[in-house]
Amino acid sequence: MKKNKYIIQPNIEDISLYEKVKGLDQEGERISAKVVQERPLTIYLNNQEIVTLMTINDYPEYLAIGYLLNQNMINPNERIRKVEYDKDIQTIVIRTNRKTNYEKLLKKKITTSGCAQGTVFGDIYEEIEKTKIKSKTKIKKIWIYELSKQITLTPSLYLEAGAIHGCVLCKNNSPLIYMEDVGRHNAIDKIAGFIFKNKITTNDKIFYTTGRLTSEMIIKTVKMGIPILISRSGFTAWGVELAMKTNLTLIGRAKGKRFLVLSGHTRIT
Amino acid sequence: MKKNKYIIQPNIEDISLYEKVKGLDQEGERISAKVVQERPLTIYLNNQEIVTLMTINDYPEYLAIGYLLNQNMINPNERIRKVEYDKDIQTIVIRTNRKTNYEKLLKKKITTSGCAQGTVFGDIYEEIEKTKIKSKTKIKKIWIYELSKQITLTPSLYLEAGAIHGCVLCKNNSPLIYMEDVGRHNAIDKIAGFIFKNKITTNDKIFYTTGRLTSEMIIKTVKMGIPILISRSGFTAWGVELAMKTNLTLIGRAKGKRFLVLSGHTRIT
Incomplete structure (x- = not known):
């Protein structure tokens, strides 16, 4: 099998992604377990606060942009003017050339299943039902x-x-x-x-x-x-x-x- | 091992919880797979729409009450006056004696991790951090x-x-x-x-x-x-x-x- 050469992947050497926690195992022996960190990240689109996500936060910019894309709040051809990430106050602001206002959309919210409850804003279901994937790509x-x-x-x-x-x-x-x-x-x-x-x-x-x-x-x-x-x-x-x-x-x-x-x-x- | 005697459990005989879907297996053989249903359930507290959850919907009343409890929207001693479940329009209304208005709370929303993203309204984190469980219950x-x-x-x-x-x-x-x-x-x-x-x-x-x-x-x-x-x-x-x-x-x-x-x-x- 060939060696994996990912373009990008989690940096498992980054110790800020884990916390070491002391505990006991089934024999009552003291152990030190690695557990993943989850941190809040509040996403703003221009001047509007959109959501706070709990995340390991290794790629805040990709997370914020992907979230907004998948919620139809930025479009695939959007021009992103600026990204301001502030680690201390755990916020990221995505600035676009276009004026945005999703107050109405933020009100229509479906808490989906998933393993817990994902949130889908607005009329994404209706949009998707009309989409047809035309790609002829095959998989062996x-x-x-x-x-x-x-x-x-x-x-x-x-x-x-x-x-x-x-x-x-x-x-x-x-x-x-x-x-x-x-x-x-x-x-x-x-x-x-x-x-x-x-x-x-x-x-x-x-x-x-x-x-x-x-x-x-x-x-x-x-x-x-x-x-x-x-x-x-x-x-x-x-x-x-x-x-x-x-x-x-x-x-x-x-x-x-x-x-x-x-x-x-x-x-x- | 003793036989399970649950007070309540999912009714696995209830065919409305599944759908049979036709597909192919790895050999290209036609198969029929059972997959779980997910349906929207919109929860109202008195006159206010709170959330739409995706659920298998086997116990809508317990789900709605438990959701509102866990979001601090009804309290543990709340008197529930009436529960109106309407299967056709997939809504459930929980009516309390107390007047409720969570418009403010609904605006403060944290999308948590979990497997997907759970939604927690309001200041639940702050409340919980002050709670101490005092029970002396043991587990062997x-x-x-x-x-x-x-x-x-x-x-x-x-x-x-x-x-x-x-x-x-x-x-x-x-x-x-x-x-x-x-x-x-x-x-x-x-x-x-x-x-x-x-x-x-x-x-x-x-x-x-x-x-x-x-x-x-x-x-x-x-x-x-x-x-x-x-x-x-x-x-x-x-x-x-x-x-x-x-x-x-x-x-x-x-x-x-x-x-x-x-x-x-x-x-x-």
Whole structure:
């Protein structure tokens, strides 16, 4: 198997991402456990406070931009004029040329499932139901195994401390961009932010997540224009329905040599 | 091992909780997979719309009451005058004798981690940091193994369809109340609602969750007055910190014969 060469990934050497905590194991022996940090990050769009997210905060700029993109608060062609991150007061301000006001949108809020409760503002569901992914990108069965194996073996915060989710943007059988966070929605938003900032083409990519294939994961993948979504975890009915409507290839329960395809199987060769 | 006799648990015979979806497996064979349903449920408190949750919706009344309790929108001694659940328009209205208005609270919103993003309204963090659990309830090491084993073997929506989280209220080595949902926050809220409705004592109980021990899981357990929290999954640093501050016994990574205690080990005998 080839060596992973990610364009970007969590810096597992960064000790600010963990805390060492003293405790006892099952034998009553004193142990020191590594646990992940979660910190608040308040996101402003121009002069408006949008949300406070709990995050490991390794890539605040990508997280903020990806979050705003995935909530339709900035658009894919938006001109970002300035990003001001203030570590001390845990805020980040994204400034655009366009005037923005999402007071109305902020009022329409659906707390989604996910593992806990994601928040989706406004009419994203209605928008997504009209989207069709047209990409003719294919995935070979063997790539599914190869990607899963490489990603599982990548040194990660998950292997170091657990209690964290990962998302990976891949091309063919190569994982390229790896993001982790306490919320897998943060992980996917950080990837969206990186894609935006670096103008990465998405219609030839594959998205891998450790989390479940619920509606909001489908929405975010479709919004990013990625045609294939893989997870080691399971599906929800609404997730499957949205994937079928949008022509997304949905591969779940991908473990070892097994997987299930519940939407868009024609992209698998 | 004794047979499970739950007071309440998900009805795995209820076919409305699943959907059968056709797909292909790794060999390209046609299969029919069971996947869980997620549906919106909009919660009103008196005349005010509070939130829309995505849920499997098996116990809407418990979910709504537990959610409002855990968000400090109804208090533990609240008199609930009426509950109106309308299946067709997917709404539930909780009516209290007291006049309520949470317009201000609804504006202060922290999107927490969890697996996705939970939403916590208002100043719950500040309130919890001042709380101390005084219960002298103990847990035997062997009960941790017995509970984990019984819960894992219980017929559940997880075993049927996956992509779902479970929470269980236990006493000694007996699991009593089992709730599952697409969001583990919904599962814990349903338990909180059941406890409220049935006036169940909590300071002698043990809480088990399949999910991670993040800050908002600690907060909800402490708010319910339960002294011991167990998970098969890991911890976040802030979760551990809150558990220590509130004197909650926190047992994580409980798998097979192994576990770690990162707070309140004096309750383990």
